[in-house]
Amino acid sequence: MTKNAEVAKVLKEISLYLEFEGKEPFKIRAYQRAVRSISSLGEDVASIAERGELTTIAGIGKGIAEVITDYLNDGQVTGLEELRTRVPIKIMELDAIPGVGPKTIKLVYDKLGVIDLESLEAAANEGRLAGLPGLGAKTEAQIKEGIRVARSGLGRTLLANALSVAEDIKKSLNQISGITQIIIAGSVRRRRETIGDIDILVSASDPKAVMDSFVSHRDVSSVTAHGQTKSSVRLTSGIQVDLRILPEDSFGAGLQYFTGNIDHNVHLRSIAQKKGLLLNEYGLFKGEKKVAGGAEADIYSTLGLKLIPPELREDTGEIEAAQSGNLPSLIELKDIRGDLHSHTDQSDGKNTIEEMLDAAQAKGYDYYCVSDHTQSLTISNGMDEARLLKRIEEIDDLNASGRWKMTILKGAEVDILSAGELDIKDEVLAELDFVTVSIHSRMKDDKKTMTDRVCHALESKYVHLLGHPTGRLLLKRPEFEIDIDAVFESARKNKVVMELNAHPQRLDLNAGNLRKATKNGLKIAINTDAHYTTELDNMQFGVFQARRGWLTKNDVINTYPLKKLMSTITK
Numbered sequence: 001m002t003k004n005a006e007v008a009k010v011l012k013e014i015s016l017y018l019e020f021e022g023k024e025p026f027k028i029r030a031y032q033r034a035v036r037s038i039s040s041l042g043e044d045v046a047s048i049a050e051r052g053e054l055t056t057i058a059g060i061g062k063g064i065a066e067v068i069t070d071y072l073n074d075g076q077v078t079g080l081e082e083l084r085t086r087v088p089i090k091i092m093e094l095d096a097i098p099g100v101g102p103k104t105i106k107l108v109y110d111k112l113g114v115i116d117l118e119s120l121e122a123a124a125n126e127g128r129l130a131g132l133p134g135l136g137a138k139t140e141a142q143i144k145e146g147i148r149v150a151r152s153g154l155g156r157t158l159l160a161n162a163l164s165v166a167e168d169i170k171k172s173l174n175q176i177s178g179i180t181q182i183i184i185a186g187s188v189r190r191r192r193e194t195i196g197d198i199d200i201l202v203s204a205s206d207p208k209a210v211m212d213s214f215v216s217h218r219d220v221s222s223v224t225a226h227g228q229t230k231s232s233v234r235l236t237s238g239i240q241v242d243l244r245i246l247p248e249d250s251f252g253a254g255l256q257y258f259t260g261n262i263d264h265n266v267h268l269r270s271i272a273q274k275k276g277l278l279l280n281e282y283g284l285f286k287g288e289k290k291v292a293g294g295a296e297a298d299i300y301s302t303l304g305l306k307l308i309p310p311e312l313r314e315d316t317g318e319i320e321a322a323q324s325g326n327l328p329s330l331i332e333l334k335d336i337r338g339d340l341h342s343h344t345d346q347s348d349g350k351n352t353i354e355e356m357l358d359a360a361q362a363k364g365y366d367y368y369c370v371s372d373h374t375q376s377l378t379i380s381n382g383m384d385e386a387r388l389l390k391r392i393e394e395i396d397d398l399n400a401s402g403r404w405k406m407t408i409l410k411g412a413e414v415d416i417l418s419a420g421e422l423d424i425k426d427e428v429l430a431e432l433d434f435v436t437v438s439i440h441s442r443m444k445d446d447k448k449t450m451t452d453r454v455c456h457a458l459e460s461k462y463v464h465l466l467g468h469p470t471g472r473l474l475l476k477r478p479e480f481e482i483d484i485d486a487v488f489e490s491a492r493k494n495k496v497v498m499e500l501n502a503h504p505q506r507l508d509l510n511a512g513n514l515r516k517a518t519k520n521g522l523k524i525a526i527n528t529d530a531h532y533t534t535e536l537d538n539m540q541f542g543v544f545q546a547r548r549g550w551l552t553k554n555d556v557i558n559t560y561p562l563k564k565l566m567s568t569i570t571k
């Protein structure tokens, strides 16, 4: 699926330019829709293009299909190249700043000649934004904060994108004969939410063949290093990949070292020192003698540690836990028995309820909750009470039909209004099996307002789950201001479960908050929030994040059999 993210990025850039130039809204929306559609395709867009079937993709008409073909042919889109020449701004970089969109970009370009993040930052620091029409001191301050957020994420890629790229490269390298080991290390192996670069480790009898194949992979746009033991390339998607060849008897030590993170490595090295040993990427040594190095597990066991799952290796207590034999037994994907947050074409999902249920059944789930949006989310075609009641009847019929072996749970993702009220009446909420509440509006509320609002919503006795609790979108939108400790306390009192939203761009709660939540006695539900059948696959990213948050099977309610699940959420 390596071309999808790239094509989506190009279409996104075109949509930004169209908006920048004040083109017709329908045209802009068409591109935006195409971006969403391509990003969640279950198949490589290049294969679909090869079959000449681009226009069968939802939201892709003839015009956009031609643009995609143009890009796939030579990595360029003629019209986009013209735009970039005529208006030489880094529009994607600027748009990635929270609070900055095409209209602001146009304004600061026209008035101040701002072309990239750096020149925008200079203008903001000199107070030149505040004087512009429609831009006050407050917006200027917000943009400054946005720049800070954008900088911290600059050059990083979502794990989901990096992982699919890395696995694609691994697959093609695996065809070379004489490869004995190949592992994706670094932050990808630790399943960090975002990835700086991809680190691949190989052990092979013919290193030269591996390196030659690597630097000539079809997705490589430039080669930064091409050596015997290390090569680095940049892909057309902009992602950098390092490949290292390790001798067989150092592979475990190299794997340990290049998995990281640095803090974990430094701590491990100090433990080695205390034992009179030396640890580096070639092995664990006592004087001249190598006492471990071929297998990663031997490095840890020789240091008196249980093998630490890569997701925990951040030096946040995992080394101490490994010393005392208290490492958690982490949740696994196979433990998941159902999904408790999903959408259909009843609101803003793209598939029918039957299609979603077929896809959920194919996952082998015991239960599946359909939870479309409610009325105040008008842009998502949210349901009012009448529609929701009709949906409830429909699900009763679907359950009775026996067509699906799993239990279909009646749910909704109910909007939390400005003072924490819910936008569906209690009598109707009472008819649902599982009620999720979420914030989708007024995300700029101050901390106290937002905290009170969420806590108030959790007090409703019909509420079971708080959806995507901090509202962040990775590399795009920071968490909203909220006192998460107060929310956890309210959730504990009111027996409300916290969501770990598995969407690769959300992964909300984050790892630290997950740990804190379970320490506070809360339960978690890992949900995909799927809007397409293919998005049910995102469950794996939720489980990765859960593991980074030290969660065990028992912490997560959708590992429970249905009966236990229902009794756990009953108030």
Ligand code: DGT
Binding pocket: 185, 186, 187, 188, 192, 194, 195, 196, 197, 198, 199, 257, 258, 259, 260, 261, 262, 265, 266
């Ligand atoms: P990233 O690429 O920013 O998402 O994060 P990582 O963790 O993949 O970092 P990267 O690619 O710079 O290096 C891969 C691993 O190599 C890192 O997790 C730990 C190890 N490493 C790199 N530099 C050092 C270092 O100076 N000291 C030690 N002890 N380990 C290092």
Ligand code: CA
Binding pocket: 186, 187, 188, 196, 197, 198, 199
């Ligand atoms: Ca890396």
Ligand code: CA
Binding pocket: 186, 197, 198, 199, 242
């Ligand atoms: Ca690296």
Ligand code: ZN
Binding pocket: 341, 342, 343, 413, 529
């Ligand atoms: Zn949702």
